[in-house]
Amino acid sequence: MVVVNQDGSWNFTNITAAVAVAPTYSNGSNGYFVIYVVAGVYQEYVTITKHQTYLMMIGDGIKQTTITGNHSDGSGNFTNITAAVAAAPTYSNGSNGYFVIYVVAGVYQEYVTITKNQTYLMMIGDGINHTIITGNHSVADGWTTFNSATFVVEGQGFVALNLTIRNTAGPQKFQAVALRNDADLSTFYNCSFEGYQDTLYTHSLRQFYRQCDVYGTVDFIFGNAATVLQDCNLYPRLPLLGQSNTITAQGKTDINQNTGTSIHNCSITAAQDLASSNGTTQTFLGRPWKLYSSVVYMQSFMDYLINPAGWAPWSGDFALNTSYYAEYNNYGPGSNTSNRAATLDQEDMVIDESNSGEPWVQGLMEGEYSDLSVEEPLSAVVALIGVANEGNSIRIILEECLEAANALKKQMWAEVQLDKCRMKEEYVMKIQYPSCISDKTEPNVQISSVEGRQSPLPTVDDKNNLVSTNPVEQKEHLHDAQNDPNYPIHMPSKRNPQIQELWKAKDLWP
Numbered sequence: 001m002v003v004v005n006q007d008g009s010w011n012f013t014n015i016t017a018a019v020a021v022a023p024t025y026s027n028g029s030n031g032y033f034v035i036y037v038v039a040g041v042y043q044e045y046v047t048i049t050k051h052q053t054y055l056m057m058i059g060d061g062i063k064q065t066t067i068t069g070n071h072s073d074g075s076g077n078f079t080n081i082t083a084a085v086a087a088a089p090t091y092s093n094g095s096n097g098y099f100v101i102y103v104v105a106g107v108y109q110e111y112v113t114i115t116k117n118q119t120y121l122m123m124i125g126d127g128i129n130h131t132i133i134t135g136n137h138s139v140a141d142g143w144t145t146f147n148s149a150t151f152v153v154e155g156q157g158f159v160a161l162n163l164t165i166r167n168t169a170g171p172q173k174f175q176a177v178a179l180r181n182d183a184d185l186s187t188f189y190n191c192s193f194e195g196y197q198d199t200l201y202t203h204s205l206r207q208f209y210r211q212c213d214v215y216g217t218v219d220f221i222f223g224n225a226a227t228v229l230q231d232c233n234l235y236p237r238l239p240l241l242g243q244s245n246t247i248t249a250q251g252k253t254d255i256n257q258n259t260g261t262s263i264h265n266c267s268i269t270a271a272q273d274l275a276s277s278n279g280t281t282q283t284f285l286g287r288p289w290k291l292y293s294s295v296v297y298m299q300s301f302m303d304y305l306i307n308p309a310g311w312a313p314w315s316g317d318f319a320l321n322t323s324y325y326a327e328y329n330n331y332g333p334g335s336n337t338s339n340r341a342a343t344l345d346q347e348d349m350v351i352d353e354s355n356s357g358e359p360w361v362q363g364l365m366e367g368e369y370s371d372l373s374v375e376e377p378l379s380a381v382v383a384l385i386g387v388a389n390e391g392n393s394i395r396i397i398l399e400e401c402l403e404a405a406n407a408l409k410k411q412m413w414a415e416v417q418l419d420k421c422r423m424k425e426e427y428v429m430k431i432q433y434p435s436c437i438s439d440k441t442e443p444n445v446q447i448s449s450v451e452g453r454q455s456p457l458p459t460v461d462d463k464n465n466l467v468s469t470n471p472v473e474q475k476e477h478l479h480d481a482q483n484d485p486n487y488p489i490h491m492p493s494k495r496n497p498q499i500q501e502l503w504k505a506k507d508l509w510p
Contacts, residue, residue: 005038015046015057015067024051032056039064068104081112081123081133090117094157098122103163105130111137113152114183120157127162128192128213134166138173145198149180158186167195171217171240177201181225188212195220196237202227202261215271219249222289227261234263235271236283236305245274245305246312248286250293255322260294261286267301268334274305281305284312285327288319298328306334311341 003010004018012018018035026033032054039060046067048055059065078084084101092099098120105126112133114121125131135150137143151165169176178195179188184205192213193200199216202223209229214221217239221229236245247268250261274281283305286295311325327337 001034001036003036003038004042006040006042010038014044015042016044019046019048019052019055022048022052022055024053026054028054034058037065037067041066041068043068080110081108082110085112085114085118085121088118088121090119092120094120098157098159100124103131103133107132107134109134111135111150111152114155114158116154116156118155121155122159123161123163125160125162125164128164128190130164131162132164132166134168136167136169136173136176138167138169138176140169140173145175145177145201146180146203148175148198149177149201151179153179153181153183153186156184156186158183160188160191162190164192164194166193167199169196171196171238171243181207181223183207196239198222204259216247217245218243219246219287219289221247221261222249222251224251224253224257224259224290225261226259228264229262229266230264232263232266234266234268236268236274236281237271238273238277239281243281244307244312245281245283246287247284248295249289249314250286250295251290252292252294253290255292257292260296260324262296262298263300264298265300266297267303268306268332269301269303270305282307282312285310286325287312287314288323289314291319291322293319293323293325295324296326296328297330300330300335301332302330302334304333308336308339309341310337310339 002012002018002021004012004015006013015035015037018037022033022035034056035058037057037059042065044067078087081101081103084103088099088101100122101124103123103125108131110133133151137148137150139145139148148167148169150167153160165178167176167178173196175198176195178193178199180201180203182203182205186205186207188207188209190211191209192215194213194215196216197218197220199220200214200222202221202225204223204225206226207228209227209232211231212229213233213235214229215235215237217237220236221227221234234247236247239245248261248263250259252259269275270283274283284307285297285302286293310327313320327335327340
């Protein structure tokens with residue numbers, strides 16, 4: 001056994017030196033090589049290599065023996081996030097795991113971009129409101145919406161945990177993005193996105209957000225990605241005088257695009273400033289930014305602040321006949337759909353939870369992250385988004401017609417009846433005609449598939465980053481690129497006639 005104590009009274013003053021003297025390739029037959037680390041804060045980076053086997057490290061307890069790495073005070077590798085990102089490898093395929101950047105608690109006033117070639121990068125902070133990345137670029141100050149983001153992600157496979165990302169421009173500066181996400185297979189867990197208008201720009205490709213907080217006012221979750229928000233808190237804030245809050249502004253431009261925003265098992269409550277106001281601010285679930293805007297709220301809590309109409313128009317009758325907005329099994333004082341633009345029949349909907357994907361996907365949906373290794377969450381996210389967009393229970397609810405589901409159940413029942421008849425027939429034949437059993441032909445029962453039509457997926461053309469003419473509601477155009485080979489997910493374009501869509505009632509709008 002060796003002892004590490006910073007005062008020099010024992011073998012070593014730092015852990016790295018103690019680890020360096022550990023034996024290699026031990027088989028454990030003579031027990032463990034023990035390193036005892038006396039209470040203290042050890043600001044260093046420690047690696048136990050592959051050949052340092054059967055090593056034991058003992059401290060004086062939680063919060064007594066502390067090993068810490070990167071520091072914003074300059075004691076770590078870098079003093080800012082941008083420098084750390086610049087040191088990340090490029091074009092990784094994830095086979096060797098993630099390149100991890102740990103950002104210690106602090107306020108980082110900078111603009112961070114994860115470029116397209118910086119793939120499979122993971123950034124971990126010390127928690128919401130502890131590791132804070134903040135900026136204040138806005139349209140009012142001359143930036144486009146696209147370029148106003150404090151944090152930009154373009155590299156595939158990006159994962160973020162325990163961060164707060166802010167844009168502090170304020171409601172008077174109009175569009176001011178906190179996070180712009182263009183990254184395929186990107187994941188954000190336990191992060192907070194804080195802004196006012198256009199907080200979270202889910203620009204394109206496939207994205208997953210779990211147990212995150214999103215604060216904003218006008219269109220504060222917008223874009224044209226295939227986006228899933230699960231177990232998140234959505235906090236509408238107090239907007240400018242005369243403005244209304246709209247949570248979503250989805251940007252689907254083509255009916256064949258496999259994009260949309262799915263909000264599942266989330267909570268929608270007023271932020272503190274809105275909750276303490278006089279209550280005259282109107283808050284809507286969303287409005288159609290583009291012609292085929294598509295948003296679904298499922299099994300989520302909606303507080304009193306949601307306007308009974310639910311959804312707001314963009315301008316005149318634009319997209320009222322083409323947008324697809326749906327609500328399923330939500331609860332809370334704002335969830336009543338009786339006064340929506342069109343009613344939603346919830347009584348006959350069926351959820352097939354027996355076909356919910358791989359077992360570890362169910363673990364992800366239930367929040368059992370402790371059962372997942374570092375590599376598995378990304379695969380789980382991909383599969384979960386596949387559940388939401390391509391098949392299984394959620395697609396059956398939202399995209400596949402109820403008639404097909406019921407027909408499948410009937411056919412399964414018919415198969416059971418045929419099995420019973422066949423067993424009875426075989427029993428009779430076995431008794432009366434035993435020599436004929438081997439020549440008996442089995443009935444061929446086919447169960448029709450409920451798979452929907454497949455369609456191409458969009459890509460992104462960043463050349464058209466334009467600001468529209470409306471100074472308050474302007475947004476640059478999303479790009480119509482439908483043939484991206486990076487999209488394996490296919491969402492059927494056929495809609496469920498049994499679920500009345502909320503935007504097929506043009507004449508109900510003022």
